[in-house]
Amino acid sequence: MAAIIFDLDGTLIDAAPDICATANTVLAEEGAAPISLEETKSFIGNGARVFVERMSKLRNLPEAGFEARHRRFQQVYVEAHDHTVIYEGAVAALDDLRAAGHRLGLCTNKPLLPTQSVLAHFDLGGYFDHVIAGDSLSQRKPDPAPLQAVVAALGVSPVIYVGDSMTDALTAKSAGVPFLLYTEGYNHGRLAEMERAATFSHHRDMVAQIQSILACEA
Structure with missing residues (x-):
């Protein structure tokens, strides 16, 4: 038995289209131009507050309205899952890991309410024995x-x-935990910089890579 812990956005699900739509709803309400999907992806990874900071800076929005803007983003974001998709093969991989007796966890910078909402929407919540979201702790x-x-x-x-992402790679390194990198998420073009034990580009290969890492850890 091992503990297999996952990031969420960009690792198990592609939520970028809904994050983009959320951002553009908030921007439109302030009369600002929308941001693109690629700009959205480049802002993902450090939590909702940092995302709104980057979005606001890109569109030169006044700092005085930031807290209200952040609250509005959070409000819209909670139910934003209509355009989110689970990566192909991810559910089958989770099934295989559970069947093998491993304990699964989730560690994401996504705030807790939208995390719970998207897990419920896709019926994924039952896979995880423990969830820590971006606002679960002060860090x-x-x-x-x-x-x-x-x-x-x-x-x-x-x-x-x-x-x-690089955020995930640095987290794993700081915690002294082997890192398995999914190369098709939101890596911001920094794949070569990330320290990792192994990589996979399709979730059908994830379980085999986990087994390989565990064999090295034994």
């Missing part, structure tokens, strides 16, 4: 505390963290 990734909290809650070892 967010790449601080190791959120990942360490999931590790402690799962209570088994060895541990693997599966993610797609």
Whole structure:
């Protein structure tokens, strides 16, 4: 038995279209031009507050309205899953890992309410024994505390963290946990910089890579 912990956006699901739509709803309400899907992807990874900061800076929105803008983004974001998709093969991989007796966790910078909403929408919540979201603690990734909290809650070892971004790679490194990198997420063109134990580009290959890492850890 091992603890397999996942990032969410860009690792198990592609939520960028809904995040983009949420951003553009908020921007339109302030009379600002929309942002593109590629700009959206480049802003993802450090939590909703940082996303809104980057969006606001790009559109030169006044700092005085930031807190209200952030609250409005959070309000719209909670139910934003109409255009989100689960990556092909991800559910089958989760099924295989559960069947093998592993404990699964989730460690994401996505706020808790939209995390719970999207997990419920796709009936994914039952896969995870513990969830830490971007506002569950005072720290967010790449601080190791959120990942360490999931590790402690799962209570088994060895541990693997599966993610797609530099934020995830740095989190795993700081926590002393092997990192499995999904190369098709929101990596911002920084794949070569990320320290990892292994990579996969399709979720049908994820379980085999996890087994390989666990064999090395044994």
